[in-house]
Amino acid sequence: MGGWFPRIYDLVMKPLELTRFKQVRTELVRSARGNVLEIGSGTGVNFPFYRHAEKVTAVEPNPLMTKRAVKRMKNTSVPVELYETTAESLPFADNTFDTVIATLVFCTIPDPAKALAEIRRVSKPGAEILFFEHVQMKQPVLRKAQDFLNPLWKRVCDGCNLNRNTLLLIQQSGIEVKSIESFYATLFLSINSVNTKR
Numbered sequence: 605m606g607g608w609f610p611r612i613y614d615l616v617m618k619p620l621e622l623t624r625f626k627q628v629r630t631e632l633v634r635s636a637r638g639n640v641l642e643i644g645s646g647t648g649v650n651f652p653f654y655r656h657a658e659k660v661t662a663v664e665p666n667p668l669m670t671k672r673a674v675k676r677m678k679n680t681s682v683p684v685e686l687y688e689t690t691a692e693s694l695p696f697a698d699n700t701f702d703t704v705i706a707t708l709v710f711c712t713i714p715d716p717a718k719a720l721a722e723i724r725r726v727s728k729p730g731a732e733i734l735f736f737e738h739v740q741m742k743q744p745v746l747r748k749a750q751d752f753l754n755p756l757w758k759r760v761c762d763g764c765n766l767n768r769n770t771l772l773l774i775q776q777s778g779i780e781v782k783s784i785e786s787f788y789a790t791l792f793l794s795i796n797s798v799n800t801k802r
């Protein structure tokens with residue numbers, strides 16, 4: 605993982621965070637309840653938005669990100685515990701979490717199918733699984749532009765894929781999608797879904 609990316613992440617994201625993203629994070633993160641798992645928490649940008657969680661367990665593999673996240677843990681109204689690990693290998697028992705949340709993460713996870721299988725395993729039957737992700741766009745011309753830009757984008761943005769079809773991956777994982785909201789044409793999706801395992 606690149607060393608400079610975590611250092612500039614909050615700065616680069618600031619224009620988006622101050623406008624639309626703030627609204628999306630407020631609504632999505634606020635709806636997380638009970639025992640919550642956050643995937644790829646990065647610099648901990650979601651931490652101050654939790655209101656109804658009993659406890660948040662966050663996983664993030666990049667130590668330069670967790671270093672920044674630790675500072676944000678001081679500004680939370682709910683207890684947050686941080687694990688330096690990947691979503692593909694979660695160190696938690698089956699059926700542990702009431703809610704799982706992932707924001708702007710599934711573009712970067714090297715094996716998203718494995719991570720989704722782990723989310724299904726560690727969350728309870730009926731658990732809410734909340735995503736806010738940038739994805740492969742619906743419009744053919746924009747989709748082609750994403751494919752064209754992806755090799756450079758991926759190198760510059762620490763492994764982030766601009767053209768990943770995360771919605772399809774979620775649907776293929778067996779997680780049941782309940783509602784989808786689009787932002788910036790179809791570039792960003794807020795996806796509410798449920799773990800329908802028995």
Ligand SMILES: C[S@@+](CC[C@H](N)C(=O)[O-])C[C@H]1O[C@@H](n2cnc3c(N)ncnc32)[C@H](O)[C@@H]1O
Pocket residue numbers: 643644645646647648649650663664665666669689690691692706707708709712713714715
């Ligand atoms: C674009 S950042 C998003 C951070 C934060 N969730 C947010 O909303 O701003 C993507 C994060 O995914 C993390 N990540 C990369 N590979 C991962 C993996 N295999 N499992 C979990 N997180 C991963 C990166 O280290 C990075 O912090």
